[in-house]
Amino acid sequence: xxxxxxxxxxxxxxxxxxxxxxxxxxxVADAVRHLPPREEPGLLDVYRWLGEKRxxxxxxxxxxxxxxxxxxxxxxxxxxxxxxxxxxxxxIVSIDIVGxxxxxxxxxxxxxxxxxxxxxxxxxxxxxxxxxxxxxxLAALRTRAEPDGDGWRLYGRKIYSLKxxxxxxxxxxxxxxxxxxxxxxxTLFVVxxxxxGVQIQPIWNMxxxxxxxxxxxxxxxxxxxxIGEVDGGWQVINEVLPVERTGLEFQAKARRLLDEVLQRAxxxxxxxxxxxxxxxxxxxxxxxxxxxxxxxxxxxxRDGRLDGVTTARSKLYATELFKQISEFALEIGGLDxxxxxxxxxxxxxxxxxxxxxxxxGITLSAGTSEIMRYLIASTGLQLxx
Amino acid sequence: MNLTLSAGxxxxxxxxxxxxxxxxxxxxxxxxxxxxxxxxxxxxxxDETDVRQAVWQTFCELGGLRxxxxxxxxxxxxxxxxxxxxxxWADTAVAIELAAAAGHDDLGARMTDGEAVAVAxxxxxxxxxxxxxxxxxxxxxxxVRQFVAFAADVSWFLLAGVAAAGPxxxxxxxxxxxxxxxxxxxxxxxxxxxxxxxxxxxxxxxxLAAGAPAADAWAAALxxxxxxxxxxxxxxxxAALDETVAYTRERRxxxxxxxxxxxxxxxxxxxxxxxxxxxxxTCYAAWLADxxxxxRLAAYEALxxxxxxxxxxxxxxxxxxxxxxxxxxxxxxxxxxxxAVDALLWGRPTELRRAAAALLTxxxxxx
Ligand SMILES: Cc1cc2nc3c(=O)[nH]c(=O)nc-3n(C[C@H](O)[C@H](O)[C@H](O)COP(=O)(O)OP(=O)(O)OC[C@H]3O[C@@H](n4cnc5c(N)ncnc54)[C@H](O)[C@@H]3O)c2cc1C
Numbered sequence: 001x002x003x004x005x006x007x008x009x010x011x012x013x014x015x016x017x018x019x020x021x022x023x024x025x026x027x028v029a030d031a032v033r034h035l036p037p038r039e040e041p042g043l044l045d046v047y048r049w050l051g052e053k054r055x056x057x058x059x060x061x062x063x064x065x066x067x068x069x070x071x072x073x074x075x076x077x078x079x080x081x082x083x084x085x086x087x088x089x090x091x092i093v094s095i096d097i098v099g100x101x102x103x104x105x106x107x108x109x110x111x112x113x114x115x116x117x118x119x120x121x122x123x124x125x126x127x128x129x130x131x132x133x134x135x136x137x138l139a140a141l142r143t144r145a146e147p148d149g150d151g152w153r154l155y156g157r158k159i160y161s162l163k164x165x166x167x168x169x170x171x172x173x174x175x176x177x178x179x180x181x182x183x184x185x186x187t188l189f190v191v192x193x194x195x196x197g198v199q200i201q202p203i204w205n206m207x208x209x210x211x212x213x214x215x216x217x218x219x220x221x222x223x224x225x226x227i228g229e230v231d232g233g234w235q236v237i238n239e240v241l242p243v244e245r246t247g248l249e250f251q252a253k254a255r256r257l258l259d260e261v262l263q264r265a266x267x268x269x270x271x272x273x274x275x276x277x278x279x280x281x282x283x284x285x286x287x288x289x290x291x292x293x294x295x296x297x298x299x300x301x302r303d304g305r306l307d308g309v310t311t312a313r314s315k316l317y318a319t320e321l322f323k324q325i326s327e328f329a330l331e332i333g334g335l336d337x338x339x340x341x342x343x344x345x346x347x348x349x350x351x352x353x354x355x356x357x358x359x360x361g362i363t364l365s366a367g368t369s370e371i372m373r374y375l376i377a378s379t380g381l382q383l384x385x
Numbered sequence: 386m387n388l389t390l391s392a393g394x395x396x397x398x399x400x401x402x403x404x405x406x407x408x409x410x411x412x413x414x415x416x417x418x419x420x421x422x423x424x425x426x427x428x429x430x431x432d433e434t435d436v437r438q439a440v441w442q443t444f445c446e447l448g449g450l451r452x453x454x455x456x457x458x459x460x461x462x463x464x465x466x467x468x469x470x471x472x473x474w475a476d477t478a479v480a481i482e483l484a485a486a487a488g489h490d491d492l493g494a495r496m497t498d499g500e501a502v503a504v505a506x507x508x509x510x511x512x513x514x515x516x517x518x519x520x521x522x523x524x525x526x527x528x529v530r531q532f533v534a535f536a537a538d539v540s541w542f543l544l545a546g547v548a549a550a551g552p553x554x555x556x557x558x559x560x561x562x563x564x565x566x567x568x569x570x571x572x573x574x575x576x577x578x579x580x581x582x583x584x585x586x587x588x589x590x591x592x593l594a595a596g597a598p599a600a601d602a603w604a605a606a607l608x609x610x611x612x613x614x615x616x617x618x619x620x621x622x623x624a625a626l627d628e629t630v631a632y633t634r635e636r637r638x639x640x641x642x643x644x645x646x647x648x649x650x651x652x653x654x655x656x657x658x659x660x661x662x663x664x665x666x667t668c669y670a671a672w673l674a675d676x677x678x679x680x681r682l683a684a685y686e687a688l689x690x691x692x693x694x695x696x697x698x699x700x701x702x703x704x705x706x707x708x709x710x711x712x713x714x715x716x717x718x719x720x721x722x723x724x725a726v727d728a729l730l731w732g733r734p735t736e737l738r739r740a741a742a743a744l745l746t747x748x749x750x751x752x
Binding site for chain 1: 745
């Protein structure tokens with residue numbers, strides 16, 4: 001076991017950190033923090049600058065805009081973005097999820113068409129899986145691609161997606177064939193989001209990131225829009241889902257929040273109060289563990305091992321921890337911690353309030369905690385049968 | 386970053402596959418098991434003492450105490466914990482470390498070969514190991530120590546204490562006539578004793594360290610002891626979970642295995658996640674120790690986490706087994722009872738977190 005990074009990786013982290021400390025980046029991060037209510041960041045200049053350095057998708061092959069690095073460098077970048085309080089979501093959805101799908105099963109033509117713009121930070125995608133009647137049980141989806149000449153027309157409603165309002169394209173799961181086996185007959189499509197057949201409405205939720213309600217009304221698609229095999233989308237979805245569950249960004253967010261709590265507690269003296277110290281140490285130990293668990297998944301991925309149970313444990317642990325930390329942030333901060341960033345007296349403390357609104361979503365998205373427990377219990381422990 | 390077991394760790398673990406395997410498991414787990422309330426009065430069973438000695442000798446011959454890095458020690462410790470193997474191993478490892486630091490290589494080598502040691506540090510039963518009890522050196526060594534493991538079996542006592550002239554670390558021969566003992570009757574029904582040292586002549590005692598160096602050496606030895614102990618508790622928690630998973634897959638109610646219900650299954654999933662987390666924390670602390678970095682914070686956090694975990698694992702094991710888990714012939718209650726003692730043996734989790742908080746506070750202020 002080796003718990004440290006190589007010299008080159010440390011050097012990469014240092015360079016990224018240096019870049020993220022530049023004035024122009026700090027200005028972007030500050031601007032995001034001061035966005036009025038109900039406005040949220042889309043594509044940021046920071047992504048473009050990262051794209052110019054080929055860091056945004058550092059793990060992609062050079063011909064698609066990366067540096068041919070590994071998921072380790074990619075994860076270092078994600079950790080540093082979060083540490084520097086640069087929003088990471090658009091980037092994660094586009095690069096880590098959509099990009100990965102395209103790399104895995106896209107045609108050469110699709111890769112050349114879509115990946116470079118993603119790696120350059122010039123476009124972003126969203127993911128359209130969930131529907132009004134379809135959450136955890138994704139195979140029950142009802143959005144339909146109906147045959148139309150040499151292609152399809154897409155009908156359905158997709159909800160709870162993030163960042164669709166900024167998206168150029170979306171990865172959409174739809175049913176192409178009715179089948180007795182539910183997992184068969186689902187196809188992944190590229191949906192051009194700025195087409196007339198696509199309507200996007202906000203669904204306001206308590207966090208800083210709104211959900212989108214996307215209506216797909218007969219938008220026309222051809223073979224070129226199919227990602228992977230027709231009717232074979234389920235396998236791809238399942239191959240990619242665990243990669244959304246490394247726990248990496250969640251543990252990084254948990255650590256950032258805990259750091260904030262510790263710094264504040266150091267300033268106001270609560271850090272020396274044994275009544276709070278006990279819980280702080282518990283949370284600090286857990287944050288360290290979450291970090292190790294996520295990096296174990298990342299190094300497994302790098303070595304070509306992907307274990308759905310290890311990832312489920314990491315995702316479950318990191319996201320549940322985030323919620324515990326956000327709850328404790330309020331306990332140790334008192335009412336001060338309930339003030340939002342829009343309060344007149346805000347001194348940066350609003351991050352605790354925002355985190356507390358964000359927490360409930362992370363134990364739901366990318367597979368709920370119950371689904372993680374289900375995976376651990378069934379695949380990992382051979383229970384539930 | 387490579388968080389898979391190293392070749393050295395795998396080799397160290399493999400050496401103990403047989404000793405701590407399925408065949409020996411029942412005997413090992415119950416070794417030293419006594420009737421309720423019989424701890425203080427029942428004399429040790431001769432046959433059992435022989436078995437225990439034989440297992441200990443085998444453990445030593447397999448190199449359980451020889452030349453292992455801390456990272457390798459923790460994988461062995463996990464096996465010890467899973468087998469609920471109670472032995473002088475933990476204490477002897479501490480003594481070997483201290484003997485080496487004091488330049489007593491000969492003594493260290495003898496201990497490595499099987500001369501077992503019992504750590505004698507607590508003056509009162511409620512004391513913490515960080516604060517060794519009083520020691521009177523007037524006219525020989527006088528002291529009383531509690532929760533001394535395997536006092537009746539060992540070759541040496543590692544007596545840690547504070548004399549009028551300051552801290553001392555002493556090795557007292559196990560069979561010295563000036564030493565007497567009385568067995569405790571504790572919930573784990575393990576082999577713990579109150580030991581009285583009554584005027585053991587200083588000439589019969591080996592002084593490993595005195596004054597500030599003794600305090601420092603003791604503090605350093607506690608760090609590695611805690612990392613090993615954390616691993617032992619992780620192993621016990623894993624084993625309690627494994628037993629529970631196996632049982633709930635077999636036990637049927639309402640026409641199906643109870644493990645097919647989400648209520649129990651999800652609790653086991655949570656436990657398995659916590660085991661995994663505690664294991665990585667422990668391995669991380671071990672790695673820091675091997676690298677020569679400051680491992681204190683990681684060690685305290687790992688042990689506090691593992692101690693909370695092993696108690697949960699014991700409690701869950703009994704609950705998810707149902708009433709059978711409380712029966713004497715079943716291991717679930719064994720895990721539960723042992724966890725009660727083992728979670729406190731190398732420091733209460735609350736105290737460990739207090740010590741961790743001091744280090745954490747310092748680190749935050751430095752930043
Ligand atoms: C912040 C956030 C971002 C999201 N982003 C996207 C996105 O970009 N694109 C997209 O398509 N979707 C997105 N989603 C939707 C997300 O995928 C769903 O929330 C998720 O799949 C769960 O579905 P659901 O919310 O409908 O809950 P349901 O599946 O209806 O579940 C309700 C409750 O029942 C539990 N439950 C369900 N099944 C089981 C079971 N078998 N055993 C035990 N308990 C069970 C769940 O854990 C949950 O507690 C996002 C959601 C959130 C919160």
